[in-house]
Amino acid sequence: MxxxxxxxxxxxxxxxxxxxxxxxxxxxxxxxxxxxxxxxxxxxxxxxxxxxxxxxxxxxxxxxxxxxxxxxxxxxxxxxxxxxxxxxxxxxxxxxxxxxxxxxxxxxxxxxxxxxxxxxxxxxxxRGPLRGWLHRQRTGRPHVTWKVAGTLDGRVAAADGTSRWITGPEARAEVHDLRRRMDAIIAGTGTVLADDPALTARRPDGSLHEHQPLRVVVGHRDVPPGSRLTGGDAVLHLRTRDPGEVMDVLTGRDLVDVLLEGGPTLAGAFVAAGLVDRVLLHLAPALLGAGPHALGAAGVGTIADIVRLDVDEVRRVGADVVIDARPAAGQDVPGVGGSVW
Structure with a gap:
C-alpha cells in the first residue's frame, strides 16, 4: 500500500x-x-x-x-x-x-x-494525495492549504517589507514541489504590489514544472503593468475581499487543491471565514523583532475564540522546521456563526 x-x-x-x-x-x-x-x-x-x-x-x-x-x-x-x-x-x-x-x-x-x-x-x-479530493467530496469545495514562511518570532518580512529569503533553499524547493501539485495558488493584491511574485512552480534550476497551477489574485486594486503576473499563462483576478466568493468561483471551476500564499490580511480573512483546512508553517531559525506578522485579523477577540490546531507532523527541512497542522476537530470558528471547521 x-x-x-x-x-x-x-x-x-x-x-x-x-x-x-x-x-x-x-x-x-x-x-x-x-x-x-x-x-x-x-x-x-x-x-x-x-x-x-x-x-x-x-x-x-x-x-x-x-x-x-x-x-x-x-x-x-x-x-x-x-x-x-x-x-x-x-x-x-x-x-x-x-x-x-x-x-x-x-x-x-x-x-x-x-x-x-x-x-x-x-x-x-x-492524509496523502487523496486529501484534497476527499475533502471536496465531503464539503463540495476545494481543500485550502495556507502556506506561510516566517521567523521564530512570527514575522514574515522585515520592517522595510523585504522578505527574500527568510527560509533556506531546501524549504523553498519543497514549496515549489507543493505548488506543482496544486490546482490554484491564491495571493492578494497587497502581496502582488509588494513582492511582484510569479506564483509559478519552478525547479531548483529555475525552469518551470510541467504542471502549473491557476494563479488567482484577490482584491480590488489593479495588477501593475509589467509585473510578473501580467504575462505568460492566464491569471484569474477576482475583485473581491470575500473569501466565500473566491471559493464559490474556484468550486465552479472543479478545482480540488488550492494553496493560499497571500499576506497576513488575506490569510486572516480565510481563517476567520473557516476556509483554511491545512496549515504548513515553515519556521526559519531567525529573529526580526519588527515587521508584519504571519496572520492578520482572524476574528479572534478573546482567548476563548483562539483557533487551535492539531499537529500532524513536525520535521526539519534543511535549517528550517516545518509544522504541518489542521484545525482541531469540532472547533467553532469565530465569525462564521458557530460552523464546525
Missing part, C-alpha cells in the same frame, strides 16, 4: 478533478508485476494502468489500491470490470469511495467472487 501511495503522489496535480489513485498488482506468488497511477482526465485509472503492465501475470493475483475501485462508466469503463476480467483474486483498498456515483465497487467485486479488504493504511492514505 505504501508503494501505491508513493506512485499516487507522483500523479498528484495532474488528475484533477479526478482523484490521484495508486495501484500495485501482485501475481499469485506475491511478486509485484504491475504499478500504476491515475492518468490525466480522459486517460486510464490506476487499476487499468497497473493491469496493463502486469498482463496475464495478474490472473489469480492481488490488487492493492489506495481507493475503492470505481463501479461507474464515465470517461472510462468501471475499474471493477477490468479487475474481474483480469482474474484478480483479492483486492486490498485503503479507503471506500465517498462519491455515490462511483461507489459500489467492493460489492461488485464480492459478487464476482473476489475477496476484498478495506482500511489498509487508511489514515496514512487519507
Amino acid at each position: 505504501r508503494r501505491a501511495l508513493a506512485v499516487s503522489a507522483a500523479a498528484h496535480g495532474r488528475t484533477s478533478p479526478n482523484p490521484a489513485v495508486g495501484c500495485v498488482i501482485l501475481d499469485a506468488g506475491g511478486r509485484v508485476v504491475g504499478v500504476g497511477a491515475t492518468a490525466p482526465p480522459g486517460g486510464p485509472h490506476a487499476e487499468r494502468v497497473a493491469l496493463a503492465e502486469a498482463g496475464e501475470r495478474a490472473h489469480g493475483g492481488t490488487a492493492v489500491v489506495t481507493l475503492e475501485p470505481c463501479d461507474h462508466h464515465g470517461r472510462t469503463a468501471p475499474c471493477v470490470d477490468a479487475l474481474i476480467g483480469a482474474g484478480i483474486a483479492v483486492v486490498h483498498a485503503a479507503l471506500a469511495d465517498p462519491n455515490p456515483v462511483a461507489a459500489g465497487g467492493r460489492e461488485r467485486l464480492r459478487a464476482a467472487g473476489v475477496a476484498t479488504r478495506l482500511g489498509v493504511l487508511a489514515d496514512e492514505v487519507a
Whole structure:
C-alpha cells in the first residue's frame, strides 16, 4: 500500500478533478508485476494502468489500491470490470469511495467472487494525495492549504517589507514541489504590489514544472503593468475581499487543491471565514523583532475564540522546521456563526 501511495503522489496535480489513485498488482506468488497511477482526465485509472503492465501475470493475483475501485462508466469503463476480467483474486483498498456515483465497487467485486479488504493504511492514505479530493467530496469545495514562511518570532518580512529569503533553499524547493501539485495558488493584491511574485512552480534550476497551477489574485486594486503576473499563462483576478466568493468561483471551476500564499490580511480573512483546512508553517531559525506578522485579523477577540490546531507532523527541512497542522476537530470558528471547521 505504501508503494501505491508513493506512485499516487507522483500523479498528484495532474488528475484533477479526478482523484490521484495508486495501484500495485501482485501475481499469485506475491511478486509485484504491475504499478500504476491515475492518468490525466480522459486517460486510464490506476487499476487499468497497473493491469496493463502486469498482463496475464495478474490472473489469480492481488490488487492493492489506495481507493475503492470505481463501479461507474464515465470517461472510462468501471475499474471493477477490468479487475474481474483480469482474474484478480483479492483486492486490498485503503479507503471506500465517498462519491455515490462511483461507489459500489467492493460489492461488485464480492459478487464476482473476489475477496476484498478495506482500511489498509487508511489514515496514512487519507492524509496523502487523496486529501484534497476527499475533502471536496465531503464539503463540495476545494481543500485550502495556507502556506506561510516566517521567523521564530512570527514575522514574515522585515520592517522595510523585504522578505527574500527568510527560509533556506531546501524549504523553498519543497514549496515549489507543493505548488506543482496544486490546482490554484491564491495571493492578494497587497502581496502582488509588494513582492511582484510569479506564483509559478519552478525547479531548483529555475525552469518551470510541467504542471502549473491557476494563479488567482484577490482584491480590488489593479495588477501593475509589467509585473510578473501580467504575462505568460492566464491569471484569474477576482475583485473581491470575500473569501466565500473566491471559493464559490474556484468550486465552479472543479478545482480540488488550492494553496493560499497571500499576506497576513488575506490569510486572516480565510481563517476567520473557516476556509483554511491545512496549515504548513515553515519556521526559519531567525529573529526580526519588527515587521508584519504571519496572520492578520482572524476574528479572534478573546482567548476563548483562539483557533487551535492539531499537529500532524513536525520535521526539519534543511535549517528550517516545518509544522504541518489542521484545525482541531469540532472547533467553532469565530465569525462564521458557530460552523464546525
